[in-house]
Amino acid sequence: MIWDIFVFLLQAALVFIVSTALFDALHWTLHKWESSKIPLLRTFSSWHWVHHKFLGLDMQINPAYARANIWFHILPEYLTSLAGTLLFLLVFPWPVIAAVAVLRTIMLGMTLREEGLDYNHMSMDRVGGQQGLLWVDNNYHAMHHVYPHNFFSSFANVFDLIFGTTCQIKGRRFLVTGAGGAFGSAMVDKLTRLGGIVETAKSGVDFTQGNYTAMREKLERADVLVLSHGAKTDDCWNANNVTFRELTELFTEIGKTRLAPPEVWALGSEVEFHGDMGMDELKAYSASKRAYALRARDYYRSDALIYRHIVPSSFTSAMGKGAMSAATAVNIALFFIRRGFRYVPVTLTGLAVLNYFRFRFFQKEQPDLSQPAE
Numbered sequence: 001m002i003w004d005i006f007v008f009l010l011q012a013a014l015v016f017i018v019s020t021a022l023f024d025a026l027h028w029t030l031h032k033w034e035s036s037k038i039p040l041l042r043t044f045s046s047w048h049w050v051h052h053k054f055l056g057l058d059m060q061i062n063p064a065y066a067r068a069n070i071w072f073h074i075l076p077e078y079l080t081s082l083a084g085t086l087l088f089l090l091v092f093p094w095p096v097i098a099a100v101a102v103l104r105t106i107m108l109g110m111t112l113r114e115e116g117l118d119y120n121h122m123s124m125d126r127v128g129g130q131q132g133l134l135w136v137d138n139n140y141h142a143m144h145h146v147y148p149h150n151f152f153s154s155f156a157n158v159f160d161l162i163f164g165t166t167c168q169i170k171g172r173r174f175l176v177t178g179a180g181g182a183f184g185s186a187m188v189d190k191l192t193r194l195g196g197i198v199e200t201a202k203s204g205v206d207f208t209q210g211n212y213t214a215m216r217e218k219l220e221r222a223d224v225l226v227l228s229h230g231a232k233t234d235d236c237w238n239a240n241n242v243t244f245r246e247l248t249e250l251f252t253e254i255g256k257t258r259l260a261p262p263e264v265w266a267l268g269s270e271v272e273f274h275g276d277m278g279m280d281e282l283k284a285y286s287a288s289k290r291a292y293a294l295r296a297r298d299y300y301r302s303d304a305l306i307y308r309h310i311v312p313s314s315f316t317s318a319m320g321k322g323a324m325s326a327a328t329a330v331n332i333a334l335f336f337i338r339r340g341f342r343y344v345p346v347t348l349t350g351l352a353v354l355n356y357f358r359f360r361f362f363q364k365e366q367p368d369l370s371q372p373a374e
Contacts, residue, residue: 011096016103017156019084023077024159028152047072054116055145059124059259066115074116077154078108120154128303129261133157133340143168146260157340166340170195175222177201177247178229182317182326183267187226190330203229209238212250225251227266232285237368240288245295252305263306265337268293270313270347273355291366293359300342300359308337311355312346323348 033045051073054065085100111118120141131140136153144151147168153160160166174191178184179200191198199218201207207215219225227247231239248264255262272293276282299307314322315329324332332346343359345352 008096008099011092012100015085015088015092015096015100017158019081019088019100020155021153021158022084023080024152024154026076026080027154028159028163028165031149031152048076052145052148055121055123057146057148059127059142059145061117061121061123063115069116070112074108074111078104124259126258127260129306130301130303131306131340133342134161143260161339164335164338167338169338171197172223173197173199173221174224174226175199175201175218176226176228177203177207178227178267181228181230182315183312183329184226184228186326186330187228187333190327190334191226194334203239203243207243207247209242209246212246215247215250216254219247219251219254222251222262223260224263224265227264230267233281236284236288237291240285241292241295244292248299248305248307252299252302256304261303261305263308264299265308265310265333265344266292266296268296268309268311270311270349270351270355272311273351273358287366287368290363291368294363294365297359297363306342308342308344309359310344310346311352311359313348313352 027048030045030048033041034049036042036045050065050068053062054069054073055061082101082104085097085104088100089097120136120138122138124138124142127142127146128139131137131143134157136155136157140151140157141154149170150165150168151160152165157166169191174196176184176188176191176198177200179188180202184200188198188200199221201215201218206218212219225247227244229239229243230236244266248266251262251264269289271282271286271289275290276286293309296307296309299305300309310333312329312333313324314320315324315326316322317326329346333344336344336346343356345356347353
């Protein structure tokens, strides 16, 4: 009996998720048809854009479009998802399909009763930085209304995970530190080719530890701050820890009144996991990276920003030969970022994946090796 109930619920969940993804595919198609050469397809797309007038780019509800939103968005969503549900009659027993159909109809009735308002469609003064990965919450769906050509998933985040539509790059403004290094220069090149508007900042020129006056104007222009500067020997503590923290916190402060949260991508290292391994030449580097990772966990949990922690295996740079090129490391990082990952493992060894558990749960305070021992 318990097993039968489990199988029933598992089948129902699969039907719900897949049929939802079918509407998400239609949703993506309607946005693509916006620039179609075929007038009829552009008309279909314009009908869908009524939904974006109902809940606009400013994340405010416009009641004047409530009725049109019901006809041109809510009912097509329901009918598409219901059609996808009924297709599973070819696969699963009818009670499973009936249960999902009833659930969808109840959800439709609740939305109609509220004239299109639900948990994912309401006015917001500010979008939070904590957004679901596997399931769509209100912060996640709000990003679709801020960036209408991404974030298409509606309930289960299947479509965006598969097709990499969970991060707007084209037209967004990126500020990249360490652009003279291998990873930073590869990131600048890739973001530019993807349509990002990229500006750079150099450590020691645009900013130093405790002095960010020259950076403020650049930070005010940026939507995303990419921290890829650093050092392996000289002044590791400030280069890999202090400046990362201070820039992240300044950028978060600058962006606290924005509708969409400021976004920070920071370059970590697998040394966070394995430490200095008893090697004197890695002690300062390891301590600085681990110290920043401890603070980065707070950013990762914060609702004030979207924080992404990139942890790569060694890559070829001025510091030496690595297991992959910097361009490969950037491509892998962007593969995960465009699918909504906030902890981003870029690894051939698997250590960066294991480091996720250390990063989230098992970190300890690190000694400041930039200061002489007492």
